[in-house]
Amino acid sequence: xxxxxxxxxxxxxxxxxxxMVDKWNIPQISTGDILRAAVREGTTLxxxxxxxxxxxxxxxxxxxxxxxxxxxxxxxAVNGFILDGFPRTIPQAEALQQILDGxxxxxxxxxxxxxxxxxxxxxxxxxxxCKECGESFHVVFNPSSSEGTCDRCSGELYQxxxxxxxxxxxxxxxxxxxxxxLIAHYEEQGRLRRIPGxxxxxNIFSRVLEAAGN
Numbered sequence: 001x002x003x004x005x006x007x008x009x010x011x012x013x014x015x016x017x018x019x020m021v022d023k024w025n026i027p028q029i030s031t032g033d034i035l036r037a038a039v040r041e042g043t044t045l046x047x048x049x050x051x052x053x054x055x056x057x058x059x060x061x062x063x064x065x066x067x068x069x070x071x072x073x074x075x076x077a078v079n080g081f082i083l084d085g086f087p088r089t090i091p092q093a094e095a096l097q098q099i100l101d102g103x104x105x106x107x108x109x110x111x112x113x114x115x116x117x118x119x120x121x122x123x124x125x126x127x128x129x130c131k132e133c134g135e136s137f138h139v140v141f142n143p144s145s146s147e148g149t150c151d152r153c154s155g156e157l158y159q160x161x162x163x164x165x166x167x168x169x170x171x172x173x174x175x176x177x178x179x180x181x182l183i184a185h186y187e188e189q190g191r192l193r194r195i196p197g198x199x200x201x202x203n204i205f206s207r208v209l210e211a212a213g214n
């Protein structure tokens with residue numbers, strides 16, 4: 001099966017994607033991962049992408065779409081894939097449709113993992129990282145035994161800048177602005193499956209399976 005996975009920062013998209021990979025034995029295709037792979041392998045599009053990335057510029061749609069098109073023809077994606085982080089806009093969705101038409105394929109399910117913004121803010125602002133070993137904790141869901149101190153190496157815990165509330169709310173606003181048109185686009189096509197992203201990992205995955213007809 002061919003999936004698109006949507007979800008705001010903190011919705012647990014990565015965790016569910018891993019379970020989907022194991023269930024269907026199909027690859028999770030993340031835009032960031034395939035861009036880095038193309039750069040590492042020195043493909044024509046990868047070299048072009050590296051030029052933009054080295055300048056700190058956004059890689060243009062034309063290059064990203066070309067790299068996606070190449071990735072979808074690889075052997076491990078023959079029986080299906082999970083697109084994560086692409087498409088982000090209607091023009092990208094239309095380009096993806098053209099790629100799939102050329103492969104005689106179609107997206108089966110667009111799974112949108114949905115969580116209220118306030119819950120996401122709680123999840124993301126509560127994260128704490130160890131300065132020494134990189135271990136991750138959460139002040140509510142996975143606190144360290146001693147506040148501000150890593151259980152693993154006794155290093156100092158800190159809050160990353162991108163986990164601060166102002167930054168989180170900005171990321172959520174950008175996601176909503178970009179993704180709402182996509183959600184409407186796929187809903188009109190009858191492909192959108194809304195999944196509540198609260199509860200245990202297992203409960204959420206059971207909703208994914210139900211949405212996919214399993």
